[in-house]
Amino acid sequence: MVQGAFTDQVLALRARGSRSPACVKVIGGLENGAEVLFGIRVSGDLVGELAAIRDTGRSATVVACTDGAVHRLPKERFLGFLDRNPEAWRLLAAMLGDRLDWANQRRLDFTGYPVDRRLARVVVQLAGRHGHPVEGGVDLGVALTQEELGKLVGAAKESAVKAVRELRDAGWIRTGYRRIIVADLEGLTEFAMVSR
Incomplete structure (x- = not known):
């Protein structure tokens, strides 16, 4: 996944066996070439869900740091699953809330x-x-x-x-x-x- 790209899939990360957990880095880039590492995603995490929900380009570039497995979910299938399963929406909202908390804490730390x-x-x-x-x-x-x-x-x-x-x-x-x-x-x- 590349920042700014429009794609129609969500990635679900999973381990490739018990000794090789999936791991990706989520990187944001600026026009001047500077980069920030927004976070790390591992087995069990979703990547690309915001772009699917908001129908926008990718907000970051995702780079693998292990050779874990990836399940590609077409956007329509992902959104359909959420619509049929209200509990999945709540879990997704909780996950997004955790990520927002992480980002907010980094900003507080940077200041203090x-x-x-x-x-x-x-x-x-x-x-x-x-x-x-x-x-x-x-x-x-x-x-x-x-x-x-x-x-x-x-x-x-x-x-x-x-x-x-x-x-x-x-x-x-x-x-x-x-x-x-x-x-x-x-x-x-x-x-x-x-x-x-």
């Missing part, structure tokens, strides 16, 4: 916190949503570069790299290639000022 704390807040939230236990901590569950983490919190690459280094030096996280392990979730949560 420095980069290191914004990044810590996102890492805590991603670990809670997508993470899984590993030896010595919690794997974030999604493969992101430090630059992509920066794009999630509205920070330049250099600022994001510095913030990751600070969190790593404090012992709250460990990093590898496109991988973050939260080594001290309690300490990181306290630093991030995230209420549980």
Whole structure:
């Protein structure tokens, strides 16, 4: 899916087996070439539902970060299902509400916190949503570069790299290639000022 494109399908993401969850990045681009990472979608999520409901072009570009499976639902079939199932409309509204809450929180964080704390807040939230236990901590569950983490919190690459280094030096996280392990979730949560 490409930002601005008009297509007539909704994508439902699902895992390809138990070891390969679906994962896509939702990226918005500006005319000047700048990009922001709006969010991460995983197995069980829908992508493209707003364009189908509003009959508009895509609001973002979607890029796969794993080789999970995708079910393509024609727009008419998707909307027909919703119309026949009021509970599905309520679930969709709840999902969209969760995404709006996430976006609003990012804007609040951008206004009220420095980069290191914004990044810590996102890492805590991603670990809670997508993470899984590993030896010595919690794997974030999604493969992101430090630059992509920066794009999630509205920070330049250099600022994001510095913030990751600070969190790593404090012992709250460990990093590898496109991988973050939260080594001290309690300490990181306290630093991030995230209420549980």
